[in-house]
Amino acid sequence: MLTTALLLPQQPPAPTPDTLPRLSAPIRILADGKPIEAIIGHAAPFVVDYDRDGVRDLVVGMFGSDSEVVRGGTARIYKNVGTNREPRFGAFTTLQADGKPAVMESC
Numbered sequence: 647m648l649t650t651a652l653l654l655p656q657q658p659p660a661p662t663p664d665t666l667p668r669l670s671a672p673i674r675i676l677a678d679g680k681p682i683e684a685i686i687g688h689a690a691p692f693v694v695d696y697d698r699d700g701v702r703d704l705v706v707g708m709f710g711s712d713s714e715v716v717r718g719g720t721a722r723i724y725k726n727v728g729t730n731r732e733p734r735f736g737a738f739t740t741l742q743a744d745g746k747p748a749v750m751e752s753c
């Protein structure tokens with residue numbers, strides 16, 4: 647006689663108010679001493695060690711550009727001049743590709 651057992655993954659328990667992640671109160675992020683503002687809107691912030699110096703930087707993608715020359719989506723890089731524990735962001739630079747501002751098609 648051949649018998650088999652079917653192993654099904656167990657469903658994680660449903661979250662409860664006590665198990666849901668809790669977010670801290672929002673804070674305004676400064677860069678070069680001024681609040682970071684997405685001029686075009688639809689900002690997409692992402693924390694990554696962009697320049698691989700071991701300190702996480704802030705990259706903010708935007709739906710458009712504030713430049714008369716650049717048409718399309720762009721990204722600003724705010725270098726972390728502080729530490730991972732106490733980040734401080736400097737003035738932004740624009741993401742470059744082949745020596746020119748990187749432009750992403752936006753719809």
Ligand SMILES: [Ca+2]
Nearest residue numbers: 695697699701
């Ligand atoms: Ca870095």
